[in-house]
Amino acid sequence: MADAPRKPRPNPNETDFVPWEDPDAVPLIRFESVTKRFGDFTAIDDLSLDIFEKEFFALLGPSGCGKTTMMRMLAGFEAATEGRITLGGQDMGGIAPNERPVNMMFQSYALFPHLSVWDNIAFGLKRDRMPKDKIEDRVNEMLRLTRLEQFARRKPHQISGGQRQRVALARSLAKAPKLLLLDEPLGALDRKLREETQFELMDIQETTGTTFVIVTHDQEEAMTVASRIAVMDHGKVIQVDTPARVYEQPTSVYVADFIGDVNLIEGTYTRPDPDHAEIAYAEREPPLSVEPVEGVSIGTRVTYAIRPEKIMVTRDRSEDQRNWAFGKIIDIGYLGNVSTYHVELANGQMVKAAMTNSSRIARREFTWDDEVWLSWRETAGVVLTA
Amino acid sequence: MKRFALIALPYGWLVALFLVPFLIVLKISLSDTALAIPPYVPTLDLAEGWAGVRAFFAELDFENFAFLTTDDLYWKAYLSSLKIAVASTLMALIVGYPIAYGMSRAADAWRPTLLMLVILPFWTSFLIRVYAWKAILAQEGFLNQLLMGLGVISEPLTILNTNTAVYIGIVYTYLPFMVLPLFAALDRLDESLLEAAEDLGCTRMKAFWLITLPLSKQGIIAGSFLVFIPVMGEFVIPTLLGGSDTLMIGKVLWEEFFSNRDWPVASAVAIILLAILIIPIVLFIKNEEKEWEGET
Numbered sequence: 274m275a276d277a278p279r280k281p282r283p284n285p286n287e288t289d290f291v292p293w294e295d296p297d298a299v300p301l302i303r304f305e306s307v308t309k310r311f312g313d314f315t316a317i318d319d320l321s322l323d324i325f326e327k328e329f330f331a332l333l334g335p336s337g338c339g340k341t342t343m344m345r346m347l348a349g350f351e352a353a354t355e356g357r358i359t360l361g362g363q364d365m366g367g368i369a370p371n372e373r374p375v376n377m378m379f380q381s382y383a384l385f386p387h388l389s390v391w392d393n394i395a396f397g398l399k400r401d402r403m404p405k406d407k408i409e410d411r412v413n414e415m416l417r418l419t420r421l422e423q424f425a426r427r428k429p430h431q432i433s434g435g436q437r438q439r440v441a442l443a444r445s446l447a448k449a450p451k452l453l454l455l456d457e458p459l460g461a462l463d464r465k466l467r468e469e470t471q472f473e474l475m476d477i478q479e480t481t482g483t484t485f486v487i488v489t490h491d492q493e494e495a496m497t498v499a500s501r502i503a504v505m506d507h508g509k510v511i512q513v514d515t516p517a518r519v520y521e522q523p524t525s526v527y528v529a530d531f532i533g534d535v536n537l538i539e540g541t542y543t544r545p546d547p548d549h550a551e552i553a554y555a556e557r558e559p560p561l562s563v564e565p566v567e568g569v570s571i572g573t574r575v576t577y578a579i580r581p582e583k584i585m586v587t588r589d590r591s592e593d594q595r596n597w598a599f600g601k602i603i604d605i606g607y608l609g610n611v612s613t614y615h616v617e618l619a620n621g622q623m624v625k626a627a628m629t630n631s632s633r634i635a636r637r638e639f640t641w642d643d644e645v646w647l648s649w650r651e652t653a654g655v656v657l658t659a
Numbered sequence: 660m661k662r663f664a665l666i667a668l669p670y671g672w673l674v675a676l677f678l679v680p681f682l683i684v685l686k687i688s689l690s691d692t693a694l695a696i697p698p699y700v701p702t703l704d705l706a707e708g709w710a711g712v713r714a715f716f717a718e719l720d721f722e723n724f725a726f727l728t729t730d731d732l733y734w735k736a737y738l739s740s741l742k743i744a745v746a747s748t749l750m751a752l753i754v755g756y757p758i759a760y761g762m763s764r765a766a767d768a769w770r771p772t773l774l775m776l777v778i779l780p781f782w783t784s785f786l787i788r789v790y791a792w793k794a795i796l797a798q799e800g801f802l803n804q805l806l807m808g809l810g811v812i813s814e815p816l817t818i819l820n821t822n823t824a825v826y827i828g829i830v831y832t833y834l835p836f837m838v839l840p841l842f843a844a845l846d847r848l849d850e851s852l853l854e855a856a857e858d859l860g861c862t863r864m865k866a867f868w869l870i871t872l873p874l875s876k877q878g879i880i881a882g883s884f885l886v887f888i889p890v891m892g893e894f895v896i897p898t899l900l901g902g903s904d905t906l907m908i909g910k911v912l913w914e915e916f917f918s919n920r921d922w923p924v925a926s927a928v929a930i931i932l933l934a935i936l937i938i939p940i941v942l943f944i945k946n947e948e949k950e951w952e953g954e955t
Contacts, residue, residue: 379855383851
């Protein structure tokens with residue numbers, strides 16, 4: 274069973290890269306109670322956030338949550354209404370986009386259509402009045418990095434979407450910015466290319482050691498590439514954590530629901546003994562056995578969140594799990610690698626359970642209207658109060 | 660058959676209304692003037708059969724074209740027209756570009772109104788608008804009254820019946836032809852390109868020169884040709900607003916036709932004008948084709 278869609282990159286050199294847990298670490302970027310209003314609309318609401326050097330930081334949220342506004346404030350295209358943003362300790366207020374050590378990769382790529390790939394990449398370097406041979410070297414280095422050497426003389430409309438994406442990346446990296454902003458960088462690519470490019474992005478981020486901030490609404494993309502994810506909603510950051518923690522230990526129903534698939538069961542929290550807690554969610558169902566949560570008083574209404582892949586579907590009741598439920602299969606979603614079973618409990622509660630299809634030919638074990646037992650561990654779910 | 664009919668219609672139109680008239684003018688330019696109706700010889704007499712056709716062609720010659728080189732009036736008129744056309748195209752570009760730029764950067768709600776304002780003058784007769792300029796620019800016209808009223812000048816300016824008035828009239832009349840293609844080009848410009856340029860270290864001004872201007876090149880070329888080509892043969896504006904020293908080939912052409920009643924020479928003048936204009940027209944069409952290719 275897949276515990277999480279994909280873990281952050283298993284890089285032996287960076288297993289200890291957790292500057293956000295080091296109280297002495299100085300963040301590269303600080304948002305200090307930043308508010309941004311457009312007329313009556315509050316795009317960013319009193320937001321504070323630290324991003325550290327060499328991080329691959331993802332801003333994740335539905336459209337209109339303010340993630341793009343945050344990125345545009347970092348680039349200098351928007352000014353904060355209140356609060357301040359610092360980059361490397363320097364207040365960025367009033368500093369024009371062309372004077373910031375920040376480059377951006379645009380969602381539309383914004384490649385200059387009248388310039389060749391080579392000239393697009395050289396554009397920023399020429400503005401810095403870099404000597405000609407230095408520009409030459411740097412552009413060639415960027416072309417190598419993004420594997421675009423043979424397209425240097427082409428115009429943007431003569432290359433494919435994936436190649437254009439790499440040109441945009443090369444152009445924004447050419448000036449070796451302290452911070453690279455990526456606005457939905459892979460949105461225009463098809464799924465296969467997108468997945469390849471995600472790993473390419475991670476490689477490039479590692480090679481160059483640049484701090485990346487990526488804006489995306491695609492949670493899978495954020496999970497794949499990011500060292501930390503900020504989940505946003507309505508101009509606020511709801512949770513900032515590593516992909517694994519955001520997935521496995523969401524702190525709110527919003528985050529649990531936004532990231533991946535989840536069953537949300539409402540119930541009343543009780544604690545029969547100090548080592549054990551339960552959630553009563555229906556009269557005729559056994560209470561859910563959970564690990565005790567500090568700070569939640571007995572009798573509180575809570576939401577129990579459990580991922581479908583944590584739930585086992587069996588024909589007979591399994592005795593070795595603490596939690597179980599009995600129900601009828603209403604729907605089966607076959608996705609190839611997994612099948613999702615929609616099981617209706619006696620009280621009408623619908624529970625989704627995902628099972629890996631590990632054997633190819635075997636006859637499907639369960640079918641519609643089958644009565645099945647669901648079971649899961651005590652530690653499989655999370656108790657949420659927010 | 661249906662397909663043929665579909666193609667035949669526009670081709671028939673072009674042949675009947677463009678090619679045939681052109682051939683008639685070409686033929687007249689090779690004829691000799693005569694006191695007759697029509698005022699030139701030879702005319703084709705098909706009643707005499709093949710011999711008539713041969714006699715007809717035998718009488719055609721390039722005498723009129725040779726004549727045009729003997730009188731310096733003609734080449735001076737061509738040159739003067741060329742000068743006025745180039746200068747007024749440049750002026751229309753300088754005046755039109757900021758207008759088009761402003762329109763393309765205006766709020767979405769305003770854009771249809773602004774576009775309307777550019778097109779609005781077309782709803783009034785061109786002649787009436789040129790006459791209105793006479794009233795504005797005349798010795799006792801509105802402009803002089805206004806300037807004298809404000810105390811800017813004490814003597815009225817002489818503008819009407821000078822080349823200045825011709826330039827004002829031409830730039831005013833042809834400005835929409837410049838503004839509309841420029842607006843089309845600038846409107847298509849992706850705002851994020853300018854942000855990208857700024858992000859990569861350009862000032863706003865630099866971004867304009869490096870991004871906006873090159874990307875509106877097609878619009879500049881299209882607008883310039885749309886102004887240059889008709890101004891080259893312009894006749895009404897120099898006649899109404901220009902003075903006796905305003906020399907334009909359109910005016911010469913008119914005089915040859917209607918004052919001298921020398922149709923063959925007038926036709927020769929027209930043919931040469933067309934030959935001069937063929938080059939920019941071909942360039943213009945090439946530019947349009949390039950633009951279409953660029954979009955696909």
